[in-house]
Amino acid sequence: MEYISTRGKVGGIGFVDAVLMGLADDGGLLxxxxxxxxxxxxxxxxQKLSYSExxxxxxxxxxxxxxxxxxxxKLVNDSYAxxxxxxxxxxxxxxxxxxxxxxFHGPTFAFKDIALQFLGNLYSYISRERNSIIHILGATSGDTGASAIEGVRGKEGIRICILHPHGKVSKVQELQMTTVDDxxxxxxxxxxxFDDCQRIIKELFADVxxxxxxxxxxxxxxxIARILAQTVYYFYAxxxxxxxxxxGKVNFSVPTGNFGDIFAGYLAKKMGLPINKLILATNENNILERFINEGVYQPGEFHMTYSPSMxxxxxxxxxxxLYYLHGEDANTVTTFMDSFKQDGKIVIAADKLEQVKRDFVAYGVENDECLATIGQSHDEYGYLLDPHTACGxxxxxxxxxxxxxxxxxxxxHPAKFNEAIELIQIEQTFPPQIQALFDKPQHQILVDGSNNAVKEQLLKFF
Known part of the structure; x- marks a missing residue:
């Protein structure tokens, strides 16, 4: 299997090299x-297989x-054990x-564990097999950071640095990351x-x-390994x-911020899984809902919500x-991304919008509706949703x-977002693994949102 870039200037590389490259060297995605x-x-x-099989x-x-x-x-079995x-x-x-x-049944109570337990073990395997240094750099809106850290903490040959937006993740998410003392x-x-954190990461990776x-x-x-790991649970479900x-017809409703989770569902459908609708659920930061309904991709005013990971x-x-929507045409994708970098906006043609509407439907959930859905599910089914799941x-x-x-x-797990749950007077019992976090000291460094500030810390760390 070969991997290529959405921008056309990287191609013919294998799976392991694609994992190591992460962001393609031409700035595209593999x-x-x-x-x-x-x-x-x-x-x-x-249909008869276990999850690991x-x-x-x-x-x-x-x-x-x-x-x-x-x-x-062995990598798979170790990851899901x-x-x-x-x-x-x-x-x-x-x-x-x-x-x-x-x-959310993994070590950090978030869906990111499903991909990152595997990717952490995969990086450890690659480090041993190739005798190579692995310096992991990532950004998180809350869950990726804790899952990534848990996947590689204490592993020989690997160091990890995670950026998170100061004061904009839940307390439990912050504690899961910053109480790790490895x-x-x-x-x-x-x-x-988070967009600032993500921009810094992509620009540092773009500095080849x-x-x-x-x-x-x-x-x-x-x-790409993250996406591939996430396709599995669409099949399994x-x-x-x-x-x-x-x-009958089976839909999937996916709380979406970074488009990775729902893209995994799109990939599973393209592989042959008979998914009916892919429902894209957003919160008040609803750029993706607007794209699916109007064909315009343009960031708007940033909102802090009860579903901060989105x-x-x-x-x-x-x-x-975009790459698959436009017939795997790397030149068109490059033009779109250059335009987005310059103008902050992408507008697709009317015929492409019709295809988008065949691929996805979307709905943006406002804060009050998110809380109401949590309350309704709790009252009607005795089932407690976290605020992101409530959007879905x-x-x-x-x-x-x-x-x-x-x-x-x-x-x-709803315990990761008790700030929202408390607003509707629902008391929950924290799992002991989460409760124990509140008594641990934290380890983090506050930096300004510039590439140079992050680079300075990376140079000391690496």
């Missing part, structure tokens, strides 16, 4: 040269023997039309918002000389419904979708038609 196709017969066989089959299509199957199986539920990503029924896919971990609290000199590796969803005797204006995976459930309730079943992705 994608597989061909998307593997999964037949109906193969889907039928996969299924992950092995999906990864094998994209790794294509580059990692020996026995080694890959850390999850608290034997199903890894169980599906819970709320009513006849709505199910919840629980993606010598190979650095937390930078950046004055600004700096990137190679300091062996920078990506942990954000710009790394679909199979769980089929195994429960549920037939408080994102510039979605780093959006470029991958609210969108599912709006956009699920007769004869359809929707699986809403539950991206985090």
């Amino acid at each position: 994608v597989p040269k061909q998307i593997p196709q999964v037949s109906a017969d193969t889907l039928s066989l996969w 299924l992950a092995l089959e999906v990864f094998s299509l994209y790794i294509d023997g580059e990692i020996p199957r026995g080694e890959l199986k 850390t999850f608290r539920d034997e199903e890894v990503t169980p599906v819970r029924r709320l009513n006849d039309k709505l199910h919840v896919l629980e993606l 010598a190979n971990v650095l937390n930078l609290s950046v004055e600004g918002n 000389e700096f990137k190679h000199r300091y062996h920078l590796r990506a942990i954000n969803s710009i790394n 679909y199979f769980q419904l089929v195994n429960q005797g549920i037939s 408080d994102i204006q510039v979605a780093s995976n959006f470029e991958r979708y 459930v609210a969108a599912a309730e709006k956009l699920t038609d007769k004869g359809e079943v929707t699986v809403a992705l539950s991206t985090a």
